[in-house]
Amino acid sequence: MNLLKKLGVLLLTTVILTSSIFVNNTQEVDAATSCIKTLSINKVYKYDIDGDGDKDTIKVYRANGNLVLKVNNCVKTLISRYNPSDFVPTIKIYNFNKNDKSSEIVLEWAYQSEWGTKILKFKNNTCKVNKDYYDAMIHSYNPNTGMITFTEYDYGRYKSFSKAIGGFGCYSQVKVNGYNLYNQSTANTISMIRENRYIADKNLTAYTSTKGTKKAFTIKKNQPVYVYALYQNGNKKYIKVKNSAGKYGYIKIGSSMLFKRSSCIFGR
Secondary structure (H helix, E strand, O other), X not given: OOHHHHHHHHHHHHHHHHHHHOOOHHHHHOOEOOOOEEEOEOOEEEEOOOOOOOXXXXXXXXXXXXXXXXXXXXXXXXXXXXXXXXXXXEEEEEOOOOOOOOOEEEEXXXXXXXXXXXXXXXEOOEEEEEEEEEOEEEEEEEOOOOEEEEEEEOOOOOHHHHHXXXXXXXXXEEEEEOOEEEEOOEEEEOHHHHOOOEEEOOOXXXXXXXXXXXXXXXXXXXXXXXXXXXXXXXXXXXXXXXXXXXXXXXXXXXXXXXXXXXXXXXXX
């Protein structure tokens, strides 16, 4: 593992330890983390994952060098060119939304300075959902709403924000409803990021909302702000900040750095 990857792992370890202590109230509400069952490799399971009243046959095994999942007669590759000596992934059955009658099979993996989550959903012999969330691990979920909260880092769904603020960690959210997964627009930053003192590299305009029409305040060059959330809806991207006076606003981001690099966090 080279020095850059070692730094990435060090940052991940620090972020995990920090975020586990300084979880905000929103994440505490979504405190459910338990799964229905953890699946072992080469073991056959019987469980009704599509809610039709019949038990489905589930097995995880190696085939042609890959780690695969078979549900009834449907086979899906979980990890290509899988080498068990490199890492041991976890495969679990969840019920993220108790109101939609179906369950999820989730793969979580971590290798050196890379990690990710895959969510699969099946109906009879058909895989209806096969979704990867790179650089993201399940932090919690709320079975009453179907909302999953991921701890996500700067190579994930919000990766374009790294061009504006450097490295970061956030709590991204995805809503599960039946066989549909809906990405949520707002991701709160982890405590390490919101406690970091970002110094403006130029004059910045903060707006009252993500509509970007009404000015809230100006952050002058060399003034500090704190980044509280990331907002992404199509091509519309903002960061929610708090200034030294305690006021909140939204700054539009593009492809250039907003803050002095010396005040940003870079781990990988």
